[in-house]
Amino acid sequence: MASWLGCATVNVGILANPHKPGSVPTLHALRAALAAQGIHCVLEEQTATLAGERGGIPAAAFPSEVDLAAVIGGDGTMLHALSRFGDFAKPVAGINVGTLGFLTSCKDDELSTFAAALAAGRFTTCARTLLETTVHHTGQPPESFTALNEITVTRGATGRLVSLRARVDGELLNDYRADGLIVATPTGSTAYSLSAGGPLIAPGAGVFLITPICPHSLSQRALVLSDSCLVELSSLDHDSEPMLFTVDGRDSVRIVPGDRIEVKKSARSFRLLRLEGQSFYLALRQKLGWQGL
Numbered sequence: 001m002a003s004w005l006g007c008a009t010v011n012v013g014i015l016a017n018p019h020k021p022g023s024v025p026t027l028h029a030l031r032a033a034l035a036a037q038g039i040h041c042v043l044e045e046q047t048a049t050l051a052g053e054r055g056g057i058p059a060a061a062f063p064s065e066v067d068l069a070a071v072i073g074g075d076g077t078m079l080h081a082l083s084r085f086g087d088f089a090k091p092v093a094g095i096n097v098g099t100l101g102f103l104t105s106c107k108d109d110e111l112s113t114f115a116a117a118l119a120a121g122r123f124t125t126c127a128r129t130l131l132e133t134t135v136h137h138t139g140q141p142p143e144s145f146t147a148l149n150e151i152t153v154t155r156g157a158t159g160r161l162v163s164l165r166a167r168v169d170g171e172l173l174n175d176y177r178a179d180g181l182i183v184a185t186p187t188g189s190t191a192y193s194l195s196a197g198g199p200l201i202a203p204g205a206g207v208f209l210i211t212p213i214c215p216h217s218l219s220q221r222a223l224v225l226s227d228s229c230l231v232e233l234s235s236l237d238h239d240s241e242p243m244l245f246t247v248d249g250r251d252s253v254r255i256v257p258g259d260r261i262e263v264k265k266s267a268r269s270f271r272l273l274r275l276e277g278q279s280f281y282l283a284l285r286q287k288l289g290w291q292g293l
Contacts, residue, residue, distance in 0.1 A: 012118070013066030015044040015059060015081050017073030022097040026072050026108045027051055030095060033115035042066050059084035068093065068118070068273070072108075075101040075191075079248040082148050082270060091125045093273040102190050102283050105273045117275050124274050128203055129185045129227060130266035135245060138258035145247040148270050149188030151263060153233055153255060154180030154213065154244050161216060162243050163236035168229050175236055178215040180243075183208060183231055183263045187270075190287075192249075198222040203280050208263075233261040 012034055016023045027050065031041050042065060048056030057065055062085050069088065071081045072095045081092070093114070096104035105123075106114040117123050131147040145151070155162050164181050166173040184193040189201040189209055198211035199222060208229065211222040225231075235243065235257045242254040245261065255261070284290060 010039050010068070010118070011042050011066045012039055013042045013044065013057070013062045013069045014047055015062075015069065015071050015077075015084075016047045016050055017077040017080075017097075018046060018050050020073045020077065020097050022108060023072050024050060026095060026097050026111070029108070030070065030072065030111050030115075033111040034118070036112075037115045037119035039115065039118060047072075060086050062086075063088045063090070066090070070095055072097060074098055075103045076249070078103040079148055080250065083146070083248070083250065087268060089268065089271065091123075091271045091273040102280075102287060103187070103272060105275055105278070114275065122276050124276075125271040126203055126274055126280075128187045128270040128272055129206075130268055130270055131183065131185055131208075132264055132266035133247065134262045135253055135255070136260040136262070138256070143253065145251055146266055146268070147188075147247045148185065149191045149248045150182050150184035150193060151261070152180055152182050152192065152213075152244075152246050153261065154246070156242050156244050156254070158241045160241065163240065165234050165236050166210065167232040168225060170230075170232075173210075173223075174220065176212050176215060176220055177217070178212040178220065180213040181233065182211040182213060183233075184211060185209075185227075190284075193222070196222075199224065200284070208265075227265045229264070231263040233263070235259070 016027045034041055043056040044059050045056035062069055069092045071078050078094050094104035096107050133145045133151050135143045161177050164176045182193045186201040186203045186205050193209055193211040196211045196213045198209055206227050207224050208227050209224055212220045238257040242256045245253040245255045
């Protein structure tokens with residue numbers, strides 16, 4: 001049963017979103033389904049509390065303690081879990097509670113099928129690109145972040161347009177005046193970038209996506225470029241108010257004139273678990289309501 005991970009006992013670490021309606025019954029049902037297949041479960045600390053139990057392990061211990069992570073919630077929960085797991089190179093399965101997500105492996109009514117697939121090794125993993133971003137502050141130590149979807153630089157409390165200079169491998173790309181700018185992975189092409197008018201990109205494409213948010217000029221369009229590039233962003237307006245830098249909708253950091261942001265492909269990747277019969281294109285048809293002719 002456990003030969004698919006090359007070990008005698010399979011440990012599945014479970015992290016559930018405590019704020020998502022339906023998480024508790026889904027958690028109990030998932031544990032029962034896995035137990036029926038002889039698969040051992042380990043709960044994250046907050047998840048154990050959610051289940052009314054003591055104990056559990058920190059999310060940061062998952063890389064050394066579990067063979068696979070199951071995240072109960074939605075796409076937002078998956079993004080949050082990624083930041084808490086740290087350097088987790090093992091498969092991650094999304095158990096969706098609610099509407100269909102792009103990062104989910106199964107819905108909450110498919111748990112028996114999911115558990116049986118794990119036991120039999122009937123699944124694949126899709127390596128998703130991660131962004132490694134470093135914010136260089138003037139006179140302060142740099143800060144590093146990892147993103148699965150995107151990093152964004154947006155206007156702060158004043159509501160004024162931002163003026164940003166973008167360089168690619170040291171060469172000037174463009175000076176943007178907009179509500180903000182997004183640098184996204186192929187995974188992130190279905191998220192904020194899509195809402196801002198960016199294109200859809202298949203997960204396996206080796207590219208980044210730069211998408212301006214509500215640009216002042218309609219000539220400033222989204223751009224797809226190789227993920228081997230180094231993207232640098234900096235403020236053009238030295239008298240402007242601080243801008244807001246975010247990573248996958250979290251980790252908000254103030255960006256002041258003189259700060260510089262470097263974005264490149266991470267050496268790590270995110271291994272999303274897919275069951276047999278699932279694909280990115282199926283998710284597109286379901287999520288976007290594509291019906292054909």
